[in-house]
Amino acid sequence: MTKELALKYGCNPNQTPASISVRNRDLPITVENGVPGYINLLDALNGYALVSELKKATGLPAATSFKHVSPAGAALGLPLDPLLARIYFVEEDLSPLASAYARARGADRMSSFGDFIALSDPCDDATARLIAREVSDGIIAPGYSPTALEILKKKRKGNYTILTIDPDYTPPEMEKKDVYGITFQQRRNDQIIDASLLGNLVTERKSLTEDAKRDLVLAMITLKYTQSNSVCFVKNGQTIGVGAGQQSRIHCTRLAASKADLWHLRQHPQVLALPFRDDLGRPDRDNTIDLYLSDNSIDVIGDHQWQRFFSNKPELISMEEKQRWLSVQTNVCMGSDAFFPFDDNIRRAYQSGVRFIAQPGGSLRDQIVIDACNHLGIAMAFTGVRLFHH
Numbered sequence: 048m049t050k051e052l053a054l055k056y057g058c059n060p061n062q063t064p065a066s067i068s069v070r071n072r073d074l075p076i077t078v079e080n081g082v083p084g085y086i087n088l089l090d091a092l093n094g095y096a097l098v099s100e101l102k103k104a105t106g107l108p109a110a111t112s113f114k115h116v117s118p119a120g121a122a123l124g125l126p127l128d129p130l131l132a133r134i135y136f137v138e139e140d141l142s143p144l145a146s147a148y149a150r151a152r153g154a155d156r157m158s159s160f161g162d163f164i165a166l167s168d169p170c171d172d173a174t175a176r177l178i179a180r181e182v183s184d185g186i187i188a189p190g191y192s193p194t195a196l197e198i199l200k201k202k203r204k205g206n207y208t209i210l211t212i213d214p215d216y217t218p219p220e221m222e223k224k225d226v227y228g229i230t231f232q233q234r235r236n237d238q239i240i241d242a243s244l245l246g247n248l249v250t251e252r253k254s255l256t257e258d259a260k261r262d263l264v265l266a267m268i269t270l271k272y273t274q275s276n277s278v279c280f281v282k283n284g285q286t287i288g289v290g291a292g293q294q295s296r297i298h299c300t301r302l303a304a305s306k307a308d309l310w311h312l313r314q315h316p317q318v319l320a321l322p323f324r325d326d327l328g329r330p331d332r333d334n335t336i337d338l339y340l341s342d343n344s345i346d347v348i349g350d351h352q353w354q355r356f357f358s359n360k361p362e363l364i365s366m367e368e369k370q371r372w373l374s375v376q377t378n379v380c381m382g383s384d385a386f387f388p389f390d391d392n393i394r395r396a397y398q399s400g401v402r403f404i405a406q407p408g409g410s411l412r413d414q415i416v417i418d419a420c421n422h423l424g425i426a427m428a429f430t431g432v433r434l435f436h437h
Contacts, residue, residue, distance in 0.1 A: 050074050057085045075216035076187070080200045081208035083185060087163055089116050091187040094165030095212055097121060097272040102167035104241050104264050107284075110147035110174075111269075112154070112162040117277070117292065119162060120154025121269045122147050122285035123261075134313045136329050137177070145174040150285035152181060155306050156333040163187070163208075170195045182330055183207075189214035236436070240267045244430040245405060249417050252426035258283070259380055259403040259426070266382030267405055267434060273384070275435040278392075280307040280399065281380045287311075288399075296383070300392040303381075304399040311376045311400070312340050315364060322358045331356070340364070376400035384434040386410040390419035397423045407433045 051068035065085050067074070076091075083091070090113035097118060101109035108124035124143030127135070127150070135153035144166060152159045162183050166174065169190030175198040178186065185208030186199065199209050222235045242260045244267070255263070262281040269279045273291045278299040280288035287310040290303030312318060313336060321339065323332055335356045338347045344363055346352060353360045364372075379400035386409050387393065393416055396404070404420065408429030420427045 052076075052078070052083075054085050054088070055082055075213040077211045079191070079196065079209040079211055081185060081203070081206050083208045083210060086115065087185050087208055090114070090163035091165060091185065091210055091212075093272045094118070094163060095187050097268060098165045098167040099214070100240065100268050100271070101265065104268060105261060108144040108147050109167040110144065110151040111165045112148075112151045112159040113165065114158055114162050117274045118151075118269055118272065118286070118289060119158035120151040120286050120289070121265065122150030122154065123265065125150070125284040130314055133319065136332075139176070140173070141177065142171050142173040144168050144171055145177050148174055148177060154286045154310065155289070157337055160330055160333070170199070172198070175199050178202075180329075185209065187212055236271065236434075238271070238432055238434075240264060240271060240432075244432060245428040247408075247429045247431070248426060249408065249413075249429050250420045250425065250427045252420075252424060255403060255426055255428070256378075259378070262380040263382060263403060263405040263428070266380055267430070267432075270382050270384040270434045270436075272436060275384050275437060277384045277434075277436075278303045279382045280304065280396075280401065281382070282307075282378065282400075287379070296385070296387060297389065297391050297395070299383070300381075300395050304395055307379060307399045308373055309337065309340060311373055312364075312369060315369075315372050317362070317364050321361055324356060324358055327356060340369075373399065378402055380404070382406065384436070386413070386433075387416050388412055390415050392416075393419040393423065393425065397425065401425065404428070405430055407431060 050073050051066050054065040056063045057065035067088055094111045094113040097111050098109040105123055111121040112119045124147035127146050135149045137149050160182050164183055164186040166188040170188045171192050172194045175195035179198050187210040189212055199207055218235055223230055223232045242264055245260055245263055266279040266281045269286055270277050276293050276296055276299050278290045279286055280303045288303035288306030290299035293299040335347050347356050377400045380403045381396050381401045383406040386407050388410050402425055404425060404427040
């Protein structure tokens with residue numbers, strides 16, 4: 048017997064009909080509100096798999112912000128310090144689960160605009176209040192408090208997609224998908240990711256801090272559900288840069304590093320002091336900060352532009368000051384879903400504060416990469432596990 052849920056359409060409006068289904072049991076998800084779309088459900092199921100695995104690996108509540116079948120951010124429920132609370136626009140006290148979502152959303156707030164949220168634990172009131180003010184397409188969680196459900200049902204004029212997933216659901220061992228009328232079949236990637244994969248330290252630096260072990264596990268689990276090729280930067284229990292779906296490994300590293308740099312620069316005193324107009328909303332402030340810190344800053348501080356965003360014209364941060372600020376950032380962890388074929392990845396990552404790396408190893412150029420880590424004082428573990436995801 049097949050249990051099926053009809054969808055509005057597939058990836059695009061011309062792709063009808065569309066549905067999801069399972070055989071020989073009920074669907075493990077319940078639609079509490081709204082009408083989920085095809086891409087919504089891809090994000091929801093990948094996202095929930097990620098956070099449930101993070102919870103099992105760390106014992107901490109976890110959240111992820113998914114967009115187009117890759118995480119924009121993922122995080123654990125560690126407390127927010129006042130600086131992070133400020134750059135994430137958080138003013139109230141948060142539960143551990145709400146803190147996890149604030150961190151996941153804060154990793155890359157521009158990419159998280161219109162995200163699909165996945166939570167490892169039932170959504171509490173504090174998390175729902177935080178989500179209520181963000182632009183989001185939907186949420187999946189193993190449950191909701193009555194007040195949280197009431198809060199979330201008011202989003203998007205009552206059309207916010209809310210899904211409950213059975214936390215006891217275990218997917219079958221084999222998975223299938225059709226491409227161009229041809230069925231692909233493989234064993235589901237049930238590789239367990241934990242600190243035991245970090246024992247093979249191939250560099251001269253032979254120790255990992257407990258925080259680094261936690262953050263490298265977070266990076267690897269995030270990569271397990273990120274479209275490949277992919278590289279992930281993590282610091283203090285949250286992703287700070289995800290480089291997904293690039294054909295070249297160095298482009299993954301550059302993309303993840305540039306996002307990590309932006310995350311660090313958002314904490315610069317000049318950014319914290321930007322004189323935003325009172326009527327400028329959070330999404331517009333995020334976009335403005337991104338442009339202010341980019342090579343296209345003229346778009347927000349030009350003579351006929353700045354008045355749209357600021358009460359008075361701010362000074363730019365010089366390139367020298369940006370480099371100085373970034374040069375003192377450190378203890379960033381980096382994971383890669385496959386081996387690094389060249390040491391340019393290591394050198395670029397080091398510029399963005401990376402001091403700990405986990406990657407599968409297995410390249411003919413491994414020794415060149417190891418030598419680069421030794422030269423820069425980076426500790427690198429070969430996990431022996433590739434994490435491609437498509």
